[in-house]
Amino acid sequence: MLGHAARLLARARFAIAFTGAGISVESGIPTFRGRNGLWKTYRAEELATPEAFKRDPHLVWEFYKWRMRKILEAEPNPAHRTLAELENMGILKAVITQNVDDLHREAGSKKVVELHGNIFRVRCVSCPYKENLKESGRVFEFVREKDLPKCPKCGSLLRPDVVWFGEPLLREALEKAFSLAERADVVLVIGTSGVVYPAAYIPYIVKERGGKVIEINVEKSGITPIVDVFIRGRAGEVMPKLLRRIKDILAGGNHYG
Ligand code: BV8
Ligand code: ZN
Numbered sequence: 001m002l003g004h005a006a007r008l009l010a011r012a013r014f015a016i017a018f019t020g021a022g023i024s025v026e027s028g029i030p031t032f033r034g035r036n037g038l039w040k041t042y043r044a045e046e047l048a049t050p051e052a053f054k055r056d057p058h059l060v061w062e063f064y065k066w067r068m069r070k071i072l073e074a075e076p077n078p079a080h081r082t083l084a085e086l087e088n089m090g091i092l093k094a095v096i097t098q099n100v101d102d103l104h105r106e107a108g109s110k111k112v113v114e115l116h117g118n119i120f121r122v123r124c125v126s127c128p129y130k131e132n133l134k135e136s137g138r139v140f141e142f143v144r145e146k147d148l149p150k151c152p153k154c155g156s157l158l159r160p161d162v163v164w165f166g167e168p169l170l171r172e173a174l175e176k177a178f179s180l181a182e183r184a185d186v187v188l189v190i191g192t193s194g195v196v197y198p199a200a201y202i203p204y205i206v207k208e209r210g211g212k213v214i215e216i217n218v219e220k221s222g223i224t225p226i227v228d229v230f231i232r233g234r235a236g237e238v239m240p241k242l243l244r245r246i247k248d249i250l251a252g253g254n255h256y257g
Contacts (some may be wrong), residue, residue, distance in 0.1 A: 006242055018188070026079065086243065125158070185212065
């Protein structure tokens with residue numbers, strides 16, 4: 001399996017990666033639907049919605065600040081770092097991610113398409129005001145703040161600049177992701193249950209155009225039925241092994257053929 005995946009990637013003309021919450025598990029960030037449930041009493045689906053924010057903005061901000069704190073304590077893991085190295089080697093052309101944790105960028109990936117936004121960006125519910133809290137250096141003060149965050153321009157509520165359930169994806173990100181998928185001859189799918197749409201279309205677009213689909217997951221997912229190579233395992237363990245095999249092939253170590 002690993003050798004087949006390594007050969008597909010080493011020979012790929014235009015390989016991309018498609019990642020979900022599972023790639024960040026080994027950085028200590030709980031998945032959405034995993035056993036260790038993201039949020040003890042509430043399901044993420046109920047909190048990551050405009051209705052929840054309207055009904056109880058305090059609770060939704062408590063949920064997001066809890067996640068921001070967890071992510072700020074987290075480090076990219078070997079899976080994130082391997083994707084960044086594959087991009088530097090010219091093998092991987094882009095990472096399309098459903099995650100909002102910014103760990104791909106932290107790991108050094110340059111071409112990252114964030115389909116569901118970024119947890120460190122906030123925007124005003126009324127005016128066009130947006131702020132990337134990491135860039136403005138306000139992230140730690142923001143996370144500590146107990147009161148509801150207000151827009152410095154118009155005084156309205158600020159919200160996380162992420163795509164909630166029932167909200168349309170950012171058109172520009174979606175179009176970029178779809179055009180990357182249309183060009184890809186290999187897509188490396190890592191750590192996604194493949195239940196959230198329209199993001200989950202990405203591997204199908206590659207498949208429909210004759211591309212190859214490689215999946216790394218600890219269990220089968222909604223994508224597995226269309227996968228050419230399924231590697232069962234934890235992303236942080238599998239990815240470094242896959243990289244070594246690819247390097248062997250590129251070094252002409254043709255014992256993998
Ligand atoms: C929209 C940002 C329409 C917020 C997120 C019924 C059928 C089909 C679709 C729908 C439906 N009912 C509703 C819908 C639409 C809905 C949807 O798809 N719902 C799902 C739940 C059925 N989609 C939407 O609402 C989207 N918008 O459709 O709008 C529209 C159009 C025009 C105009 C108006 C409206 C918006 C979806 C975006 C929601 N926002 N995130 C935030 O993060 O707070 S999605 C959220 O789920 C995260 O981004 C997460 O990444 C994403 C997907 O989940 P996964 O990444 O796959 O994570 P998950 O926990 O599910 O799985 C983890 C996987 O990792 C598992 O497979 C596990 O085995 C594996 N794993 C674990 N450990 C490891 C590992 N793998 C490797 N190594 C390990 N160590
Ligand atoms: Zn405003």
